[in-house]
Amino acid sequence: MAIISTAGLARTFQSRSGPVQAVRGIDLTVREGEILGFLGPNGAGKTTTLRMLTTLLEPTGGAATVAGHDLATDPAGVRRTCGYVAQSGGVDPQITVREELVTQGRLYRLPKTEAVERAGELARDLDLAELLDRRCAALSGGQRRRLDIAMALTHRPKVLFLDEPTTGLDPGSRADLWDLVRRLRDAYGTTVFLTTHYLDEADALSDRLVIVDRGVVVAEGTPSALKLEYGGSLDASLQDTFLAITGRRAAPADQAPVAV
Known part of the structure; x- marks a missing residue:
């Protein structure tokens, strides 16, 4: 069953030199x-x-639905059913983890008692329980990312959008976050929409890949199927597959480029 569906989704920005087509028409389906x-x-x-x-x-063209809610006519419904973790995160460094999680619950209009209970649940599920009274400024990069994800899960979304979630993390923290993403899918049935520059991450985590270039989808399929089609063998490097599809080499894991 499709939980995300787009048809010709497009966005054009206006610049001093004229219109810029950042997304030219994305057609994709994401299964629950x-x-x-x-x-x-x-x-x-x-x-x-x-x-x-x-x-x-706001799109400038095309249409999309997320968890049955139309992007154009029911944006509030979309927001109720999805969680979003941006590249830069969004925690307040001056308050504690507990205060951040409770505040997030209150922003989603949970009664205070329920917000406190939900904060405790999320802290246990995302290995933050021992950090509840620590100021966010004192968290490591991996701990801060887990807090970002906990905040996005406050309202129990059906879909979690993660934008470059492991950029800047050390290898151990990256591995921990990979385990967390798998657990969200396996234990809670959460659909995860993951953008990443790291091909090892995409290969390790993804059930399916969609590769875009210059604002359109240029390939999609399972990692194994794409490597077989473009790389020549099931164990061919996904980096070589990416290069074959786009003609451009992906950023190495020690870089943190800004996506558009």
Whole structure:
């Protein structure tokens, strides 16, 4: 069953030199309960697409539904059913983890008692229980990312959008976050829409990949199927597959480029 569906989704920005087509027409379907890896070079339109699907940016063309809610006619319904973790995160460094989680619950109009209970649940589920009274400024990069995800899960969304979630993390923290993403899908049935530059991450996590370039979908399928089609063998490097599809080499894991 499709939980995300788009048809010709597009976004054009106006600049001093004229219109810029960041997304030229994205057609995709995401099945309920899958982890979708959304890949592409810098400027391919990944973050713009994600921001449209989360109602942060209005499309200039096409249509989409998220969890049965139309992007154009029911944006409030979309927001109720999705969670979003941006590249830069959004925690307040001056308050504690507990205060951040409770505040997030209150912003979703949970009664205070329920917001406190939900904060405790999320802290246990995301290994933050021992950090509840620590100021957010004192968290490590991996701990801060887990808090970002906990905040996005406050309202129990059906779809979780993660935009470059492991950029800047050390290898151990990246591995921990991969385990968390798998657990969200396996234990709670959460659909995860993941944008990433890291091909090892996409290969390890994704049930299916969609590769975009210059604002359009250029390939999609399981990692194994794409490697077989473009790389020549099941164990061919996904980096080589990406290069064969886009003609451009993906960013190495020690870089943190800004996506568009």
